[in-house]
Amino acid sequence: MLTLYYAKGSSALASHILLEEVGADYAVHEVPIQHGAHKEPAFLAVNPKARVPALQTPEGVLTENPAILNYVAATHPQAGMLPDTPFQRAQADALNAYLCATMHVAFAHKLRGARWADTEEARADMANKVAENLADCCALLEEHYIKGPWALGDQFTVCDAYLALVPLWLGKAGVDISAYPKLQAHSDAMKQRPAALTVMAIHGI
Numbered sequence: 363m364l365t366l367y368y369a370k371g372s373s374a375l376a377s378h379i380l381l382e383e384v385g386a387d388y389a390v391h392e393v394p395i396q397h398g399a400h401k402e403p404a405f406l407a408v409n410p411k412a413r414v415p416a417l418q419t420p421e422g423v424l425t426e427n428p429a430i431l432n433y434v435a436a437t438h439p440q441a442g443m444l445p446d447t448p449f450q451r452a453q454a455d456a457l458n459a460y461l462c463a464t465m466h467v468a469f470a471h472k473l474r475g476a477r478w479a480d481t482e483e484a485r486a487d488m489a490n491k492v493a494e495n496l497a498d499c500c501a502l503l504e505e506h507y508i509k510g511p512w513a514l515g516d517q518f519t520v521c522d523a524y525l526a527l528v529p530l531w532l533g534k535a536g537v538d539i540s541a542y543p544k545l546q547a548h549s550d551a552m553k554q555r556p557a558a559l560t561v562m563a564i565h566g567i
């Protein structure tokens with residue numbers, strides 16, 4: 363049995379969508395980060411990094427969206443969420459690493475500036491750069507990484523569950539997704555998938 367620790371509207375959406383897409387047998391445990399629940403001892407015992415998502419598995423807890431996505435895909439091979447060849451799998455890892463370590467972090471500078479700077483002025487400077495940085499990320503994804511209709515081509519994969527976060531980040535940062543036709547089409551296509559829609563509704567999206 364799997365248990366996903368998540369907060370509504372957070373980046374846990376990606377792992378949540380994949381669990382639903384593969385038809386996993388899983389439970390959910392909401393961690394309302396807006397009330398500081400992720401800093402309570404009960405959750406720190408699950409994830410000492412105080413972040414969602416976290417996935418309780420029979421072998422222990424996994425954190426970080428890319429790791430959770432790969433685990434869920436690998437344990438549900440019938441769903442075909444990983445590409446076939448080692449090279450394509452590495453391409454999927456590269457895209458997910460970019461979303462995790464570059465694009466999500468760029469977005470986090472909007473509300474989480476206190477991680478990096480102590481003064482109001484520095485935090486405001488960082489927040490003011492978020493839209494520009496996300497637009498740069500989108501241009502790169504659009505030009506070099508999204509093959510279409512799904513991230514890696516015809517097959518829906520782990521990357522597509524992660525890319526479901528991009529419209530949220532852009533909306534909150536005031537970046538118009540319609541400037542990026544492949545990302546817009548991807549967002550529209552996600553809304554045609556019953557599993558993704560179910561999870562988005564849970565997250566209030």
Ligand SMILES: N[C@@H](CCC(=O)N[C@@H](CS)C(=O)NCC(=O)O)C(=O)O
Binds near residue numbers: 372415427428
């Ligand atoms: N690299 C992590 C990022 C997780 C993360 O930053 N989650 C946010 C929600 S989107 C969080 O828990 N924030 C709580 C905080 O920063 O205090 C992943 O991809 O799983």
